[in-house]
Amino acid sequence: MSCRSRVAVRGVLLGTVLVFGGGMAQATTPASAPSAEELAVLKAKLVAQQNLLESQLHQLREQQSQIDELERRLGSTVSAPIAAAEAAMNVEPAQAAIAVAEPAAMPPPLVTTRYDGVSVVIGGSLRTTVNTTSARMLPDAAPFLVLPSVPGVREGTTKIDARLSTLLIAIRGRELGGFQLGGVIQAQLFDGDLLSGKYGVYPGVAYVEAVNDRWRFAAGLQPDVFSPKIPRMVDSMSGMAGSGNPGNSMKPQLRAERFINTDTGKWTFQGALADAQPSNIQPPSLASTENTGQPNYEARISFSRGTADSEASLVPYPQWEVGLSGANGSFRSFSLSNAFPAYDTNLSGIAIEGAVRIGQRLGLQGELYRGRAFAPYLGGIFQTVTTDRAAVRSQGGWAEIAWWWRPTLHTHFGYGRDRAWSKDGVQPEVRSNETTFANLFWDPSPMTTLGLEATWRRTVYEGDIYNEGLALMLSSELRF
Numbered sequence: 001m002s003c004r005s006r007v008a009v010r011g012v013l014l015g016t017v018l019v020f021g022g023g024m025a026q027a028t029t030p031a032s033a034p035s036a037e038e039l040a041v042l043k044a045k046l047v048a049q050q051n052l053l054e055s056q057l058h059q060l061r062e063q064q065s066q067i068d069e070l071e072r073r074l075g076s077t078v079s080a081p082i083a084a085a086e087a088a089m090n091v092e093p094a095q096a097a098i099a100v101a102e103p104a105a106m107p108p109p110l111v112t113t114r115y116d117g118v119s120v121v122i123g124g125s126l127r128t129t130v131n132t133t134s135a136r137m138l139p140d141a142a143p144f145l146v147l148p149s150v151p152g153v154r155e156g157t158t159k160i161d162a163r164l165s166t167l168l169i170a171i172r173g174r175e176l177g178g179f180q181l182g183g184v185i186q187a188q189l190f191d192g193d194l195l196s197g198k199y200g201v202y203p204g205v206a207y208v209e210a211v212n213d214r215w216r217f218a219a220g221l222q223p224d225v226f227s228p229k230i231p232r233m234v235d236s237m238s239g240m241a242g243s244g245n246p247g248n249s250m251k252p253q254l255r256a257e258r259f260i261n262t263d264t265g266k267w268t269f270q271g272a273l274a275d276a277q278p279s280n281i282q283p284p285s286l287a288s289t290e291n292t293g294q295p296n297y298e299a300r301i302s303f304s305r306g307t308a309d310s311e312a313s314l315v316p317y318p319q320w321e322v323g324l325s326g327a328n329g330s331f332r333s334f335s336l337s338n339a340f341p342a343y344d345t346n347l348s349g350i351a352i353e354g355a356v357r358i359g360q361r362l363g364l365q366g367e368l369y370r371g372r373a374f375a376p377y378l379g380g381i382f383q384t385v386t387t388d389r390a391a392v393r394s395q396g397g398w399a400e401i402a403w404w405w406r407p408t409l410h411t412h413f414g415y416g417r418d419r420a421w422s423k424d425g426v427q428p429e430v431r432s433n434e435t436t437f438a439n440l441f442w443d444p445s446p447m448t449t450l451g452l453e454a455t456w457r458r459t460v461y462e463g464d465i466y467n468e469g470l471a472l473m474l475s476s477e478l479r480f
Helices: 006-025 036-074 083-089 093-099
Strands: 119-133 157-161 166-176 179-190 199-211 215-223 250-261 266-274 287-291 296-305 320-335 343-358 362-372 393-406 409-421 430-445 448-461 465-479
Touching (some): 199 250
Antiparallel strands (some): 179 199, 343 362, 409 430, 430 448
8 A cells, every 4th residue: 555755755864964964065264274284183074074974874775775665565756866965975075174164063953852862854745636537436536446336327526635645754763782773653644444535644654663684673553564565556545455456454563574685686584463453444344353362474585686776777676576475364253233143264365476677667566366354455355254254265466567768757557356256155245356557657856746547447246237437547746
């Protein structure tokens, strides 16, 4: 799913570094040329300041890489290049020392904290979307499904919406035992339930972490370990959930990750204990669900070759990547009106994913999955059990082709489908859901993105009742 603020964070970080870097270059002109001894002192001070800034930039890169990974999970925006910050810090000590008599005083921090050694970055984005559809969809601003048609009723809708705007707080603490401590809080203006179509505060992520180059431990509200990839859509909130793209929901987790770099590539091993029942998507139902006293178990292994920031390629993928993930758990269902006794249901799923870049401009990615009672992971078209308590089984997948015309202009084409059924008895209410999309992103500046997307959706209900519709979404985003 998506919370999109990578460039907002980069913009704040870039501004901080530029302010610090600019402070080094500002000074009054001396009345006379400094002596050799004074010049040596000034050079030593400048070298010390530059070493400090380089250390800060290294720490910023590490935090940005973590936020970049989060953005790839939730729907990303085009990154503001950090090269400008590096250029601001790339000052020749001798030349700078001659130009200044005294280094300028450092400006106060942008955000003060209760503890020394803790830095806080506040960012976000203001995003407005206009979505016009030929059929009624649920919800109307970021559709997942096409609703059945109503005879004699005009179906087209137009929605102007700002709920995809984001707020972000990135916290970086001290090092402890070789681990860098930190955390992220990110929210959007959706209500707690995405299908409600209301404004509110939707907590996308809220976690603390301890990380180094080999391990990461995290606790809090995070994206699923299961099936992490997501297509790049203007409608990044739906992100083909219910149309072949499970995972990308948000659950409170205890997570451990292990990174192993080899001569041929990078191995990543992930495991998590997760809350069994997320609350971000709740389809209408007469039944309620709760956990059975045990968490969900999630695991993933992936291998990637090459990095996502290769100077020779515009595509932000590794050279190639493949991953396998699984999830298992259980939940309890009961009737709000005591119409039936409570019962437990086991859920499980497995997914395979991959991505590859071809040349400098072309990228491919996609996933395939199969699951049982998989609505908590946005599978099975948000269905867990049928009216006769049988687990809903589902399978699906999606694929995307991306083309970068230039660094600030790129387009994406994709298709996904989810199919749901029951082995015995009553079949689920929604049998199939599919989405096709084509879009274009333009970034006139590092702070802004304009997007245009056309989608076609088709939803099939029990009894071969179906409806389909086209949608056109226009998005404008300003990051801060």
